[in-house]
Amino acid sequence: MSIGERIKKRREELGMSQLELAKRVGVTQGSIGNYETGVSNPKMELMPKIFDALKTDANYIFHEAVEMQQIDFTYPEIVMVKKYRGLDSHGKKIVDYVLNEESERCTVPAPLQSQPHTWTICYSEYKASAGTGVMLDSYERMERLDVLDTPAARRADYGLMISGNSMEPTYHDGDIVLVEQADSVEVGEIGIFVVDGDGYIKKFGGDCLISLNDDYAPIPLHEYNHVKCCGKVIGVAQVAE
16 A cells, blocks of 8 residues: 555545645645645655644554565666656556556466367287287287377277387387277278287288388288288377376
8 A cells, every 4th residue: 555545544534534634734635635646745844744634653654665665676676666756647657557457467367278188098008019020919908098089089999009110200119009990901001910929010012011111121921821900000199198
């Protein structure tokens, strides 16, 4: 509360009009109005008369000023205060308006960011090899995994982690691919295959399984006794945090 606001508050507590206070202090009613609205401050030589008229003391009137003296101001803040004191009433109104608006804007809590929607998929602890093959002869043990909600995640029957780099640059070691169950895939599509008990993620080439990484040779299917397609890869899951 400013000095002027404390003068007004105390005057009203005493049931005193501005004119009555002005007469007791020896100033005009307009001067009292200016004190109370902050347009100007009373001269120091008038303060004892104000204390007497309001039946109070300096501790009450200057309470906020004393508190302000206890605040450590930075040099730029001190410069700003000096500039503010040099403004006319119109300039102070403009600065007060801007300060009030910005202060209110900065004190309003920032809106909470909406959390992305998630979708729960079944996730197999077995890995599909993007390399030379890993055991993948059962999908019975499944866990539940929350991923970002996407059309591909909703279509997927389960997720499977990739091991190796033979499907780079599209699929990377540790990626969880989304798989739609299917007994077969078209030539050129990416699928999950079990070849004599070893699990692979590969592109189906008709008579072979093809890696996207040129460092790996195709796997000819006619050389193996058991080949099974377990599903079509339809995307990569983004695990929800």
